[in-house]
Each structure stands twice: as structure tokens, then as C-alpha cells.
Amino acid sequence: MPENKKAEMATAYDSSSVEGKWSQYWEENGFFHEEVNKDKPAFSIVMPPPNVTGALHLGHAMDSTIQDILTRFKRMQGFNTLWVPGTDHAGIATQAKVEGQLAKEGTNRHELGREKFLERVWEWKTQYGGRITQQLRRLGSSCDWERERFTMDEGCSRAVREAFVDLYDKGLIYRGNYIVNWCPHCHTTISDIEVEHNDRDGNLYHLRYPVKHSNESLIVATTRPETMLGDTAVAVHPEDERYQHLIGKTLILPLMNREIPIIADEYVDREFGTGAVKITPAHDPNDFEIGLRHKLPQVIVLDKQAKMNENAGKFQGLDRFEARKAIVEELKTSGVLVKIDAHAHAVGECYRCSTIIEPLVSKQWFVKMEPLAEPAIDVVRDGRLEFVPDRFDKIYLGWMENIRDWCISRQLWWGHRIPVWYCGKCGAEICSKEDPSSCPACGSDQLKQDPDVLDTWFSSGLWPFSTLGWPEKTPELEQFYPTSVLVTGRDIIFFWVARMIFMAMEFKREVPFRKVMIHGLVLDAQGRKMSKSLGNGVDPIEVIEQYGADTLRFMLITGNTPGNDLRFHPERLEATRNFSNKIWNASRYVLLNLEDYQEGPRGELALADRWILTRYAATIENVTKALDNFDLGEAGRLLYEFIWNEFCDWYIELTKPRLYNKENGAARHTAQSVLFEVLEGTLRLLHPFMPFLTEEIWQNFPVQGKSLMIQPWPELPACNDAAAERNMTLLMDAIKAIRNIRAEMKVSPGQKVEIIMLAPDENQRAVLENGKADILKLAGGASVELFESLPEKPSQSASAVLEGVEIYLPLKGLMDLDKEVARIEKEIALAVQDQKTLETKLNNPGFTNKAPAAVVAKERERLEGLLARKAALEERLSELKQV
Structure with a gap:
């Protein structure tokens, strides 16, 4: 028994004095860590690694709470349990943090040079990178902190090299010119799924392109007139009768006087604009694909700062939006601009900085996805890997079946540098797991490594097995892989989940996890995503300091079903804190009445004893089943109902006469015995949800053991009395x-x-x-x-x-019936008066036809409520008159 066990509980529960104490105690005693034990069934989870730049938000809090509940549950069930924590190096975000520091110092990474800059980034990581893991500890996360990983630690870095070289050698990684999403602010490519599409008000510009050697012209519609300088064709639908006679002819590109062809392609939407589409292969992903089909040239007119380049003629040097204005003015002057229509449309923005993305043709590294996607699709179709809820199967499969090659290179310095070197003498390209010292083709030492780094998601995709020691065959990898379940939000199925699945199938030939439990997002009370711009964010640490970690945890997982978003209502925190206080007070009462309790045979069980033991057994069975099915909200509801409504409100009250009657020692002992059994077992059931509160209470009880968290999960009692x-x-x-x-x-x-x-x-x-x-x-x-x-x-x-x-x-003599009758008659009279007023208003067409629909509906709702209240008053009056 720990030395800090007390003889008497405090009068009130103080979470601030409890949580730090037990966090330290659990970790110092190694309760979160287990060595490989082949004699036990394995249960393992890998934490979705939060960005090293991050601070805990409610999404993290929900995600980690779910993982912690499952881990604590399985640990108590006797599984060999491993929950691997870790953080992601977050290439773009971390580099931006350090570059911001340098800017304040009046310098930049280029002045420092790559080596010195990376030293600064590692310094930043050492100083600030552990903030979020410390916050997770405050939440009660029982990760194996001894096995904490980082996506750029030595082991993960080796795994990245192994995976890259293997894919390269198989021809699944290639380098080539392709259109990518370029962020002019972050100065790097980002993947398709990192682009956020938001509706913006814009314009649709109708431009007249003259047909060569003809009086005809073709009118095209575009939202981006600045890209017309890079047009290399105009496309129409092959079945569009309006343009059949023009297919194959040549246009003169306005402002540039360049000849471009009129081509036919089924991609063209005949209903949009004029049905004729300008094709700019270097600056639009759809145009790029059309350009490949028709072997069109790629004319790049924008640089990586989103400024017009040398191919833009006299507009060179202008920012893309400045250029748009200047080009539109010249198009007006030259008579090319036909008209401008207001047009709202979706615009791609960088998920990091919200800068409008610029599609650019650039030389990048890619992973061929088609051969990798097929086995990752099969494992979900045949049930080897299951999504919970299963409706997410379709979302996953829909994306995987239409997946494009993955651009994995990023123009950053912080990250896993691409393990490819170029020979300055013979031009050879060398891909190696170890840094080469000379060219294997010519022996030259004039080698230069590719300057780019890998997309952060490349290393994260290896997370389920790289954290267990792959590519080495470690005992942890053998025991805990595949992991049991992945817990993650619905918003990163494509970012991360899909990549882990196809990486695992390629390198381990086995799924990375048996199940994927998808939870929703935490929204504000109005159903909006939380963001800095809306000012509706909630800091979980502030919630913990005010209400306690257990209150936050229990609130986040109750009142919700798997996969659905959760609306954050502050009043639910108050209700959950009341639940904590209810448990504390009930436990304190029981403890005070156990002072003379000694274990021993029970006497005859009273009806209330048989009932509570039966309800306790049902609660164990149903909570266990709900947790096995990942329905944590239902498990929490069952515990709440049992503890508050059955144990506290009924059973405790029913035992008081026996507890207070010390003359009947047998009856008192039986009540004590049942109280102790049910409460101690219920604390075990509740522990995964509210670890701090339950540990503090349990440590005050007359029990042996170092910690509640390593006690066995409750077994079903023998009592099952339907009568x-x-x-x-x-x-x-x-x-x-x-x-x-x-x-x-x-x-x-x-x-x-x-x-x-x-x-x-x-x-x-x-x-x-x-x-x-x-x-x-x-x-x-x-x-x-x-x-x-x-x-x-x-x-x-x-x-x-x-x-x-x-x-x-x-009721005679218990109340003044005449006064009560008079009071109710007065209330009825007032209700009748209000009813007439509302009915007159609602029967007036001048009001119902002119007032806003919402106002009319509200008045009808008031009338319905009034009528219901009047009916209840009349019923009560009738009862009183019969008394």
C-alpha cells in the first residue's frame, strides 16, 4: 500500500491537489510500461503523433482520452499493453517557427546556411518540443513514456531511408515534371489533401480569341485572366455542335500574339461559360492532364514567389493579383474583354497559412500509387481491416480508388532529406541507405545530395511499425504488430490513415492495425469548427485548471456516438463536475461507515442488496460490451446512470437504517459488505474514464495494492436475481x-x-x-x-x-385547498387572456403574411406552449376539486 494512503477522505474533492500527485506516482512506478510478455494477449495502440509545434486542443484531448480509456481498460483486463506516444517533426510548421525567430533577429536561413539553420531548429525542438506531451500527461494519458518516439529520431530516420530506397529500387519512386500545389508563402509544395477549398467571391472574365485567317472568334470564360499568357490551346467538347467547324483550326492568343490550336476533349463542360475552355497546362491540374493527352507545350508564366516571369512579356515582375488587374485593363483597351460576370467559386488555400495555392509545373519526387493502392483497398473490402463506424469504409475506398501519384518532395530544410545524390562528374543518380563517399559509376567524390526533404506524411506513414523497431526484427514488433486499433479523427483519413495502410501492406505485408476507430470533431455550441479567426477556441488546459482533467475527459466522450461530431457546451462541464462531486461524497459516506468493517461471510441479503448486486453485474457486462465495441459514449452513460441513479440515489439511502442500527451487527455487516464490493468494483469500471478521481478514492479504501490502475477488471458477481x-x-x-x-x-x-x-x-x-x-x-x-x-x-x-x-x-389538513384552488383559477384566467391575444394575432393576415416566417413560427410555438400549460392547470384544478 502506498505511504500516502489516508485514513479519512477530505470533505471536498480538489482536483488540483490530486492530479499532479497521481501522474507522478504512476509514471515513477512504471505502471505505464510493460515489457514484452508472450504469456499474455497483446493490445497495442500508436498515438497519432501531434506536431512538435503544437499545443493541446480539444481534438487532441478527445483523441487521447479515447485511447487512454481503451488502454487502461485492456491493461486491467490483463493484456500485455503498449500505447506508444510520440510527436511529428511537422516540417512546414516547425521551419516557419524558427524562420520567424530569425526574422526578429534580422537574419534568415539562407544567411545562416543549411547546417547552422538545422542546429537552430534542433535547439528549438529541445526547448519547446515537449510542451504538448507534458499537456497530455496532465490529461492523464497513460502512454509508455519510456518508449516515446519522434519522427526524426534515429530509429524512425533509419526506417525512412529503408522505405525510400526500397520503393526507389522497385521503381515506385520517380522524379519528374508534374503539376503540384505550390504555396508562395511557405515556399514548398503541399499535397492535394493539404489544400483547403473555400468559396470566394470572384469574377468570370469572357475573352475573345480571334481565329487565324478568319473573321470568326472564339469566346472563352476564365476566373484567372493572368494565366492566359501561358495558354497553349483552347478546348471544346467533341460533340458540341457550335464548335465542330472550328476543331483543328488555330487561334491567335491575345496580348502574346502566339498561335494556339483549337482541340476537342471530353473533359470540357458544355454548360459552363461559353463551352470553350482556355488550356494552361503549366498552371491548372486539369489543363495539365489535357495537355499530356494532346501533347501540348507547357508555358510557365509564374515563378515560385507567385510573380509573373520572363514568359509573361511586359507583365514580368508583377505579383499575380497585380498582373490580373493590369491584364484586364489591357484586355479592355484592346477590345478582347467581352464582359465580366460576378462568380463565386472554390479557391484552393494552404492548410497552414491560408495563402491561395498556385498550381505550378515543377520537378518533384513522386510515389506511384496505383500498385500500392490495390492491396490497401483489398484489406478493407475483405474485412481484414475494419473502420468503426463502418460507414467510413466508403469514404476511404472512394479516395483510394481514385488516388493520384503522391508528391513526396518538399522544398524545405527541416525534415528527412531525400537520400539521393548526383554525381558532378558523370551525372549518375545514386539512391542509398548510407551516405555514399564516391560515385559507384565513375569513382568521383563530387557528390551533391538532393536539397529537398520528404513530405512529413512519408515518415508518419511508417509510424505503426517504425516505432516498434522496424526494419529490425525486434521483440516489440513481433509481439505488438499489427497494432490493435488506431484512434483518429475523421479529418485525417486521407492524410494519414490511408498512407499507413498502403505502407504497411508494402513493407510488412500485413495491416498496420485491426480496426480504425474514427471519432468526429469537437465543434463549438453553434456547430462551427473551432478556429483562431472565429475566436471560438477552447484551451483544454484552462478547462483542466478550472474543472479538472476527469471532468473534461468524461464530458468529451459522453453524449456522443462513434464517428459523430461533438458540440462543446460549457454547461456540460458543470454537470460532469457535479457527477464527480456526487461520486466523491458518496464514497466519503461509505468510507465513514466502513471504519469497523472486517471482511467475512455475509448474512442474509436484503431485497436492496440482491437488486444492487444484480444491477452491478448488468453494468459490468454492458460497460464491458460497449468498450469492446468502441462505444465509449454508451459505456459512460451506463456508468453515470448506475452510479448516480441506482447506487447513490437509491441503494445508499436504502442501507442507512441498517448502517445506523449498530445493535443488529449482522445486518450492518451485510450492508457494509455489499456497499464495499459494489463501490470498489464500480471505481474499477470508472477508472479508465476518470483515473484521478477514482485513484484518489480507492487509495483511501481498506484495500491492498499499489494502484487502482493495475487492479483487475471487475468480474461478474454470482448474483443475478431477476425477481x-x-x-x-x-x-x-x-x-x-x-x-x-x-x-x-x-x-x-x-x-x-x-x-x-x-x-x-x-x-x-x-x-x-x-x-x-x-x-x-x-x-x-x-x-x-x-x-x-x-x-x-x-x-x-x-x-x-x-x-x-x-x-x-x-391531503386534508396538509394544504389550504381553497387558497390553492383560487391561485390555480387565477393562473388559468391569465392563460385564457394570453391565449385570446395570441389567437387574434395569428388569425390576422396582416401579421401572418407580412411578418418574417421565423417570427410567425415563434408565436405559434408560444401558443402551443400556452395551451399545454392551461390544460395541465385545468387537470390539476379538477383533481383538487375532487379532494
Whole structure:
């Protein structure tokens, strides 16, 4: 038992004094770490590595909470458990951070040189890179921090080299000119899925291109007139009757006086614009594909700073948007511009900096995706890898079946440098796992390494097996691979999940994980994504400091179903904190009543004992099943209902007479024994969800063991008493019915009431007879009378009807009936007056036809609510007049 176990719990739960203590205790005692144990079944998870530049946000918090719940659950079930933590080097973001520092110092990376710049980046990583992992610790994440990885550590770097060279040698990595997404601000390519498409207001410019040796012209429509300087054709649909006679003829490109052909291609949408499309292969991905089909030249008119280059004639040097204005003015002057229409359309933006992307033809490194995609598609189709929920199968397969070659080179200095060297003497291209010292073709030492680095997602794609030691055959790789489940958000299925799957199938010939559990995003209360621009973000650390980590964790996983987005409502934090306080207070009460408790044989179980043990068994079974099915929200709901509604509100109250009656030692001991068993086991069930609270409570209980987190998962108790459930339900329903009557009739809580029950069924009558003491105590009864039959209804009484049982409460003397009748009649009169006013308003066409629909709907809703309230008042008045 730890030395810090206490004899008595504090009067109130203080999360701030508990969380740091137990985090340190768990980690120092190595409870998160397990060596390979072949005698146990394995359970493993790899953490989606957050960016080393990042700070914890609610998405991270949800993702890590889900992983931690599953890991703690499996650890308690006796699995050989491994949760691998780590961070991603985040090439673009990290380089931008350091370049920002350098700018403040009045220098830049080019002045420093590559080697010195990378030294600065590593310094930055050492100083700031551990922030998010420390924040994850505060959340309670029970990762094996001894096995923490980084995508640029020695092991991961070796895996990257191994994978690149292997793919290169197989001809699956190639270098060539291709159109890419270029960010003029970040100065690097980004992949298709890193481009965010947002609607923007723009214009559609209609331009007149003259046909050579003809009086005819062809009008094209474009949103980007600045790219017309790079046009190498105009395309029409081959079946468009308007342009059949022009196919194969030549146009004169305005402003440039260059001859370009009119071609036919089925890509053209005849309904858009004029049905004639300018083709700029060097600056549009669709035009690039058309250009390849028709062997068109690629004229590049924009440079990597998004400025017009030497091929743009007199517009050279202008920024792309400045050039647009200047070109449009000249088109107006020369009579080429026919008209301008307002046109909203989707514009691609860099996911990092929101700069508008510029498609450019550039020499880059690519991975051939078609041969890699096929096995990655098969494993989902044949069920070797399952998405949870399974609706994400279609999303994954739809992308994989239409995947394009993956551009893996980035024009950065921070990252895994491409392991390719070029010989300055003979021009040989050398791809090697080790840095070569000389050219294998000619022996020259004039070697220069490719300056680019790999896309961050290349190293992340190897994460499930590189973190376990691949390419070495380690014991961890043998025991924990494939990993059991990947937990991740729906927004990175393409960024990361798909790449891990095809990388795993290529290098391990096996899926990287058996299941992929997809969760939704955390949105604000209005259903919007959280962002700095909207100012609606929530800092999880601030939430933890105010409410505690357990409150945040439980709130994030309850009230939601797998795969669906979660709306963040601050009031749910208050409700969850109340739940924590309820557990604390109940546990403290139980502990105070266990001071003289000694383990030993139980006496006869009361109805309440048999009922709570049966409900406890059902809770164990259903929570376990929900966790096995990754339905964490349902598991949390089941625990909440059991703890609050059944254990705290009912069972604890039902045990008080026995606990307080020390003269009947056997009955008291039995109540203590059941209280202890159920509460201690429930703390185990709740521990994966609320680790800090449950550990603090458990350490105060008379138990052996170093920590709750390494205790076994609860086993089903032998008690499974359906009759006890049925009988206890009857007793509780009777008590609730009496409470409801008292509340509706405004009977003072301190006033005792006579209770008359009609129960023709002998078994029901016996249950109620045996439960008289509980009814008197919990329903505020002065007396309870039970009858098999009643010749007439008790006079001046309120009633309730259960299944097979009628309950009557004589109310004479408990309230001033005349005053209550007068008050309700006054409320009804006011309701009738309001009803007439609203009906007159809604029957007036001048209001219903002219007022906004939302206003009219709101008034109708008010009327419906008013009518419902009036009906309830009239029903209550009728009951009172019968009393």
C-alpha cells in the first residue's frame, strides 16, 4: 500500500491537489510500461503523433482520452499493453517557427546556411518540443513514456531511408515534371489533401480569341485572366455542335500574339461559360492532364514567389493579383474583354497559412500509387481491416480508388532529406541507405545530395511499425504488430490513415492495425469548427485548471456516438463536475461507515442488496460490451446512470437504517459488505474514464495494492436475481409516485403523509409490505396501509396508478385547498387572456403574411406552449376539486 494512503477522505474533492500527485506516482512506478510478455494477449495502440509545434486542443484531448480509456481498460483486463506516444517533426510548421525567430533577429536561413539553420531548429525542438506531451500527461494519458518516439529520431530516420530506397529500387519512386500545389508563402509544395477549398467571391472574365485567317472568334470564360499568357490551346467538347467547324483550326492568343490550336476533349463542360475552355497546362491540374493527352507545350508564366516571369512579356515582375488587374485593363483597351460576370467559386488555400495555392509545373519526387493502392483497398473490402463506424469504409475506398501519384518532395530544410545524390562528374543518380563517399559509376567524390526533404506524411506513414523497431526484427514488433486499433479523427483519413495502410501492406505485408476507430470533431455550441479567426477556441488546459482533467475527459466522450461530431457546451462541464462531486461524497459516506468493517461471510441479503448486486453485474457486462465495441459514449452513460441513479440515489439511502442500527451487527455487516464490493468494483469500471478521481478514492479504501490502475477488471458477481430487480422496481416506482404527488400538490417536504395502497396481487402486496419502512423513510410517509381491495376511493385524496397498484394520499389538513384552488383559477384566467391575444394575432393576415416566417413560427410555438400549460392547470384544478 502506498505511504500516502489516508485514513479519512477530505470533505471536498480538489482536483488540483490530486492530479499532479497521481501522474507522478504512476509514471515513477512504471505502471505505464510493460515489457514484452508472450504469456499474455497483446493490445497495442500508436498515438497519432501531434506536431512538435503544437499545443493541446480539444481534438487532441478527445483523441487521447479515447485511447487512454481503451488502454487502461485492456491493461486491467490483463493484456500485455503498449500505447506508444510520440510527436511529428511537422516540417512546414516547425521551419516557419524558427524562420520567424530569425526574422526578429534580422537574419534568415539562407544567411545562416543549411547546417547552422538545422542546429537552430534542433535547439528549438529541445526547448519547446515537449510542451504538448507534458499537456497530455496532465490529461492523464497513460502512454509508455519510456518508449516515446519522434519522427526524426534515429530509429524512425533509419526506417525512412529503408522505405525510400526500397520503393526507389522497385521503381515506385520517380522524379519528374508534374503539376503540384505550390504555396508562395511557405515556399514548398503541399499535397492535394493539404489544400483547403473555400468559396470566394470572384469574377468570370469572357475573352475573345480571334481565329487565324478568319473573321470568326472564339469566346472563352476564365476566373484567372493572368494565366492566359501561358495558354497553349483552347478546348471544346467533341460533340458540341457550335464548335465542330472550328476543331483543328488555330487561334491567335491575345496580348502574346502566339498561335494556339483549337482541340476537342471530353473533359470540357458544355454548360459552363461559353463551352470553350482556355488550356494552361503549366498552371491548372486539369489543363495539365489535357495537355499530356494532346501533347501540348507547357508555358510557365509564374515563378515560385507567385510573380509573373520572363514568359509573361511586359507583365514580368508583377505579383499575380497585380498582373490580373493590369491584364484586364489591357484586355479592355484592346477590345478582347467581352464582359465580366460576378462568380463565386472554390479557391484552393494552404492548410497552414491560408495563402491561395498556385498550381505550378515543377520537378518533384513522386510515389506511384496505383500498385500500392490495390492491396490497401483489398484489406478493407475483405474485412481484414475494419473502420468503426463502418460507414467510413466508403469514404476511404472512394479516395483510394481514385488516388493520384503522391508528391513526396518538399522544398524545405527541416525534415528527412531525400537520400539521393548526383554525381558532378558523370551525372549518375545514386539512391542509398548510407551516405555514399564516391560515385559507384565513375569513382568521383563530387557528390551533391538532393536539397529537398520528404513530405512529413512519408515518415508518419511508417509510424505503426517504425516505432516498434522496424526494419529490425525486434521483440516489440513481433509481439505488438499489427497494432490493435488506431484512434483518429475523421479529418485525417486521407492524410494519414490511408498512407499507413498502403505502407504497411508494402513493407510488412500485413495491416498496420485491426480496426480504425474514427471519432468526429469537437465543434463549438453553434456547430462551427473551432478556429483562431472565429475566436471560438477552447484551451483544454484552462478547462483542466478550472474543472479538472476527469471532468473534461468524461464530458468529451459522453453524449456522443462513434464517428459523430461533438458540440462543446460549457454547461456540460458543470454537470460532469457535479457527477464527480456526487461520486466523491458518496464514497466519503461509505468510507465513514466502513471504519469497523472486517471482511467475512455475509448474512442474509436484503431485497436492496440482491437488486444492487444484480444491477452491478448488468453494468459490468454492458460497460464491458460497449468498450469492446468502441462505444465509449454508451459505456459512460451506463456508468453515470448506475452510479448516480441506482447506487447513490437509491441503494445508499436504502442501507442507512441498517448502517445506523449498530445493535443488529449482522445486518450492518451485510450492508457494509455489499456497499464495499459494489463501490470498489464500480471505481474499477470508472477508472479508465476518470483515473484521478477514482485513484484518489480507492487509495483511501481498506484495500491492498499499489494502484487502482493495475487492479483487475471487475468480474461478474454470482448474483443475478431477476425477481429482485422486478420487486425493487415496484418499490421504487411506488416511492417515486408518492414523491411526484407531493410535489404536484405542493405538500411541504417536512409534512408526513398517510399512504394508502391498493394491491390486488399477493406478490406485489408482499413486496410493498416488506418495504414499508423504506416507503415511510424515502417518501415522507406517516403511515402505510395496504389493501387487497377498496370499496371506494379514499375521500379528499390525490392518486397515482402503477401497473397493478393504486396509490392514494389523503391531503386534508396538509394544504389550504381553497387558497390553492383560487391561485390555480387565477393562473388559468391569465392563460385564457394570453391565449385570446395570441389567437387574434395569428388569425390576422396582416401579421401572418407580412411578418418574417421565423417570427410567425415563434408565436405559434408560444401558443402551443400556452395551451399545454392551461390544460395541465385545468387537470390539476379538477383533481383538487375532487379532494
